[in-house]
Amino acid sequence: MAERPADHTDAAGLCAELIRFDTTNRGNGESAGEREAAEFVAGVLAVAGVEAKILESAPRRANVLARIPGRDPSLPALLVQGHLDVVPADATEWSVSPFSGEIRDGYVWGRGAVDMKDFVAMVLAVVAGGLRPRRDVVLAFVADEEDRGEYGAHWLATEHAVEFAGCAAAISESGGYSYWVEASGAGGRGLPAAGGRAVRLYPIATAERGTAHLRLTARGRAGHGSRRNDENAVVRLVGALHRIATHRWPVHLTPTVEAFLVRTGAALGVPVDLSDVDGTLARLGPAAALAENTVRNSTTPTMLDAGYKVNVIPSTARAQVDTRVLPGAEDELLAQIDALLGPGVEREFVAHQPPVQAPVDSPWFTAMADALRAEDPEAVVVPYCMGGGTDAKAFSRLGIDCYGFAPLWLPEGFPYRELAHGVDERVPVEGLRFGTAVLRRFLTDC
16 A cells, blocks of 8 residues: 655644754754755655755755745745754653654654744645745745854855845744733733733744853963962952842843833733833733843853862963843943953953844734734734844844744643753644644735
8 A cells, every 4th residue: 555645734743753853953063964854844845846945054954945936026025934953852851752753642742842843844834735925935944043053044144145035024933922921900002901811922023132142361370379369360250250240230121122011011901110120020920031031131151261270370261151132232231341341351252143123013013913813813912022042143134124923822831931942842733733824824915
């Protein structure tokens, strides 16, 4: 009997298949590679009648590109981008094999189920179902997002920018999923009343903080550990790190975060005072987790390197600081860091990528919100700012407005955000069906 052909319109099945490709990215160029997953993606597109190309930036570091013509070629194109690589997983900590792609108890299990083979699967399912978009849709399924993007999005944006010609906006990970919050009062500003019941927020990312990772180098006078030394490089470095780690960065409200606070407060029936952001966050309850890391810049010491023998004072000591900067705040941030360093300590960038800011009130955002509400009439759609970073940083350099919109319906209490890079990563099958329906509406009509 001939083998039954795969159902490429089933996002859960596609997600499981994608998970079974081990595309582990260990960083610093060490990777299992995305080649087989890329070939699978290109094969699904080919069956749907979409010609795709595979571009390798290095052996096995594969990226898939395709363009689906729209019904109205005069409209600017939309980029739909997602990454094929995943972070490592320790199988001894998991309930299932991380690369089994097992479907059980209503979930697809495995590394990448949340970050972000679920989105890739939903997009492929929409295309396999016969997508006829209003405008051109450019598809990019890329390598290396889980490291620096040097083999993926940043390489494509530099070496193959022509592939994205005409793209005005992009969608990708980290937005459009349901986030349940208990409301305390009546709604406002045109949002539904919500007193005493759970509200389903759907945050769409319209911004993300920039990356300004720093290496600090303290220099001093080498000497014997038993003797006084007022030019001890280790002491200088520790002092600088203490000042940076304990500095209270001021509130810096971006358009995205301000809109999130106002609209979420109205939906939950709680007062919003933009002159007291910390008090407002306290009143938002669990919803505050979507904004608390993006009302300020942040500087977190993460790495130390000094000395080679306990009785020797070294002449240099180094540290790295994970620094995240909000749109429009980098000059102020760096000036303050320079003031905190103290004598004998210098800084340099280890990684430097600017923040991302797309318009909050735009036809793109409206179309995403409409698609969500068409599938969930009680959806409360709000903008938010991502605290970390994505490949949007690469594509925004091309003048593309980048949004985090990978829609999913999630059951109340489901720890979605914690499962990205976590143990027993999984995504609900019903959530994938919902997200596929939302994406079909959006990609067809936007």
